[in-house]
Amino acid sequence: MNHMTENVLTGEAVIENLGTKAKHAAKVLRKLSAKEKNTALEAMIEGLKNHTGKILEANSKDIENGKNNGLGDALIERLTLNEERLAGMQDGLRQMTELTDPTTQNDGQWVNEQGLKIGKVRVPLGVIGIIYESRPNVTVDASGLCLKAGNAVILRGGKEAMNSNRAIVEALQEGLSGTAVPKESVQLITDPSRELAAEFMQANEHVDCLIPRGGAGLIQTVLKQATVPVIETGTGNCHLYVHESADPEMAKSLLINSKTHRVSVCNALETLLIDDSVAEKELPALGEALLEAGVGIHGDEKTCSLIPEAVPATEADYSEEYLGYEIAVKVVDGYEAAIDHIDGYSTGHSDVIAATDYQTxxxxxxxxxxxxxxxxxxxxxxxxxxxxFGGEIGISTQKLHARGPMGLEALTSYKYVVEGSGQIRE
Incomplete structure (x- = not known):
């Protein structure tokens, strides 16, 4: 038996082991009450508190390794944990306890002509696989949301956050071990190899749904390789269009907040469009505000003439998700040109208009x-x-099953419950 075959078999065995445990946990979760799941979330909070030191120590190793391996500033920022961020993760779980359990809700009930009482009820998806990159907070958010909606989760984070993710999952499992929720409801793939990731993406017998979270490369890889159903979460090439009717100060405020509030996330602004009719008057001030915030500008010819510090934009710049202190800027010849540009380049995530004209x-x-x-x-x-929604599992840019920020309801499906009194179809 050659080495490659051994690795493939080992990968299959690892996924089968994780998947079997997850399927069992999902079966238990289906039967639990909202109160029991909330108790488990509270126990997960305590687990994080008790392991704060270990988590931060593990995270410092990941940060050191990341810097040594040339990880960019934006990814280091996503990777970094501190006590404040850990507290925020705990607050997120606490907020989930206050949300309505979607599996307790009925989406409708009616009686048909034959006297059958038909109900549409929310049910968990089952076992959800999350494939994500360098943000350890996803480990907590995904675990809590999946559990609250009655799902087991198998997590596959990036190798750059492996120490952090391992410490976090150990903390969560320790919390769960004293509750009605099996600790295997939250599991982590600790082998970062691509071969094992491929096994995971094709584990249809064990995984009901895959949700990738990360950059365009990761998402496209999952879409191309997976045989398990995938919910596509989005790359964010987000646009701000400053219409000629816009309030200039409001437009500037929206621009700076959208771009710089947190540059490394998918809902950060990446492209500014502005009407030619107001560009000479308004664009220099917008450019100055961007430059003062440390943002590099890639602009078309008109933009470069009005903002000397701008560099000429390439075609690729208008498709770019920078996730950093850079932005693409284009002067457009009115509303229709702006819409055409957004249609051509937007990734379908988030787009905004600054305007006061009602019809526009x-x-x-x-x-x-x-x-x-x-x-x-x-x-x-x-x-x-x-x-x-109290949190999200990701932001879907597709149109099937879920779209936009995916809260608890997006982590469920539904089934029809039909009650009769002996009816047969004639």
């Missing part, structure tokens, strides 16, 4: 086909917590 605003809302479409508000609000 309504047209923008109707014509832009993105998961979140904004009027005079920052793209940074595309977030499960901001939408009142």
């Amino acid at each position: 605003i309504q047209n923008f809302l109707n014509e832009v086909d993105s998961a979140a479409v904004y009027v005079n508000a920052s793209t940074r609000f595309t977030d499960g917590e901001m939408f009142g």
Whole structure:
């Protein structure tokens, strides 16, 4: 038996072991009450508190390794944990305990002509696989949301966060060990190899759904390799269009907040469009604000003439998800040109118009086909917590099953419950 065959078999065995335990945990979770699941979430919070030192120590190793391996500043920022971020993760779990369990809800009930009482009820998806990159907070958010909706989860984080993820999952499992929820409801793949990832993505017998979270490369890899159903979460090439009717100060505020509030996340702004009719008057001030915030500008010819510090934009710049202190800027010849640009380059995540003209605003809302479409508000609000979902598993840019920030309901499906009194079909 050659070495490659041994690795393949080992990978199959690892996934089968994780998947079998997850399937059993999912079966137990299906039967638990909302109160029992909330008790488990509270126990997970205590687990994180008790392991704070170990988690931060593990995270410091990941940060050191990341810097030694040339990880960029944006990814280091995503990777970094501190006591404040750990407290935020605990707060996220606490908020989940206050949310309505979607599996307790009935989506409708009616009686048909034959007297059958038909009900539509929410049910868990089962075993959810999460494949993600360098943000350890995803480990906690995904675990809590999946559990609250009655699902078991298998986590496959990036190798750059392996020490952090391992310490976090150990803390969560320790908390769960004293509850009605099996600790195997939350499991971590600790082998970062691509071969094992491929096994995971094709484990249809053990995994009901895959959700990738990360950059375009990761998401496309999962979409191409997976045979397990995938919910595509999005790359965020988000646009701000400054219409000629926009309030200049509001536009500037939206621009800086959307771009710089947190540059390394998918709802950060990546492209600014501005009407030619107001560009000479407004764009220099917008450019100055960007430069003062440390943002490099890639602009078209008109932009470069108005902002001397800008560098000429390439075609690729308008498709780029920078996830850093860079932005693409283009002067457009009115509303239709702006819509054409967004149609051509947007990834369908979040796009915003700064405007006061009522009809233009309504047209923008109707014509832009993105998961979140904004009027005079920052793209940074595309977030499960901001939408009142208590958290999110990801932001879906597809249209099947779920779209936009995916809260608890998006982690469920439904079934029909039909009650009769002996009816047969004639």
